[in-house]
Amino acid sequence: MSHREMREDGVQGLVEELIPMLPGHETFPARKELIEGARAEHARIVRRWMAARICEWRWDDADEYWKTDCGRAFCLIDGTPKDNDYTYCPGCGRLIIEVRGEE
Secondary structure, eight states, rough: OOOOHHHHHHHHHHHHHHGGGGGTTTOOTHHHHHHHHHHHHHHHHHHHHTTTTEEEEEEEETTTTETTTTTOOEOOSSSOTTTTTTOOTTTTTOOOEESOOOO
16 A cells, blocks of 8 residues: 555545534535535645645655655665654654655
């Protein structure tokens, strides 16, 4: 499962938890439409929130370094950011998600 799929699962799980908190969600005449609209809106909010807290590090095979979402480049002597105990990006402070291969 890719990190994007894991994020989508997390978003959908959070949305499912938030729907029942909407006032009147059970008695509203167009309940299905309300739930679908709320689900889509909450998904957008959660995606923006998550994107603001994650810095994707993409491995560049050609040049052998890590390109970051925040516009920096890192060359690690050995291993991955996780192997080297990098949890947060030193450039922007956001949580690192490693991306390798084709997306």
